[in-house]
Amino acid sequence: MQHVEHIGIAVKSLTESNSLFSKLLGVQPYKQEGVESEGVLTSFFQTGQTKIELLEATNPDSPIAKFIEKKGEGIHHIAFEVEDIESEMTRLKSEGFILLNEVPKKGADNKLVCFLHPKSTNSVLVELCQTIK
Numbered sequence: 229m230q231h232v233e234h235i236g237i238a239v240k241s242l243t244e245s246n247s248l249f250s251k252l253l254g255v256q257p258y259k260q261e262g263v264e265s266e267g268v269l270t271s272f273f274q275t276g277q278t279k280i281e282l283l284e285a286t287n288p289d290s291p292i293a294k295f296i297e298k299k300g301e302g303i304h305h306i307a308f309e310v311e312d313i314e315s316e317m318t319r320l321k322s323e324g325f326i327l328l329n330e331v332p333k334k335g336a337d338n339k340l341v342c343f344l345h346p347k348s349t350n351s352v353l354v355e356l357c358q359t360i361k
């Protein structure tokens with residue numbers, strides 16, 4: 229695993245949180261992108277090597293909608309950059325971590341992603357992401 233690529237934050241309103249995080253970080257989001265398969269609309273802020281990913285649910289079945297219903301707004305996941313996602317998935321599976329997808333899937337911001345179940349990672353939802361070259 230390499231550096232923390234992004235921290236995902238579940239929000240109720242992307243518009244309101246874009247404004248709040250712009251004031252907090254002193255920069256504007258550099259992109260907004262919907263990911264239909266995850267039922268989310270995202271926006272990204274660059275903060276050094278790590279990004280902040282704000283996530284708003286676009287439907288009631290979205291993991292973000294369920295998370296906010298149970299826990300409220302807040303940190304939803306931590307994403308680590310990896311060089312080779314498939315070999316990292318194989319390594320982590322052999323170490324006993326539970327993969328939530330067996331095949332890398334297309335994420336936001338030009339990444340292939342895989343999630344690890346929080347019950348295998350001390351209740352922290354972990355995302356692996358590999359830049360698509």
Ligand SMILES: CC[C@@H](C(=O)O)C(=O)SCCNC(=O)CCNC(=O)[C@H](O)C(C)(C)COP(=O)(O)OP(=O)(O)OC[C@H]1O[C@@H](n2cnc3c(N)ncnc32)[C@H](O)[C@@H]1OP(=O)(O)O
Binds near residue numbers: 283335
């Ligand atoms: C934009 C694309 C991508 C990117 O490029 O960056 C993204 O970031 S997409 C982000 C949204 N997508 C996902 O989160 C996909 C992976 N998540 C899942 O598959 C599910 O959310 C889940 C983690 C398997 C939970 O789903 P489910 O079992 O249906 O929900 P429950 O509400 O019943 O929760 C079960 C259990 O898990 C705990 N939980 C849920 N979410 C989290 C979380 N984010 N962090 C920590 N723990 C979480 C939840 O509290 C339940 O625990 P117990 O109550 O103790 O059973």
Ligand SMILES: [Co+2]
Binds near residue numbers: 234236281305307
């Ligand atoms: Co993410």
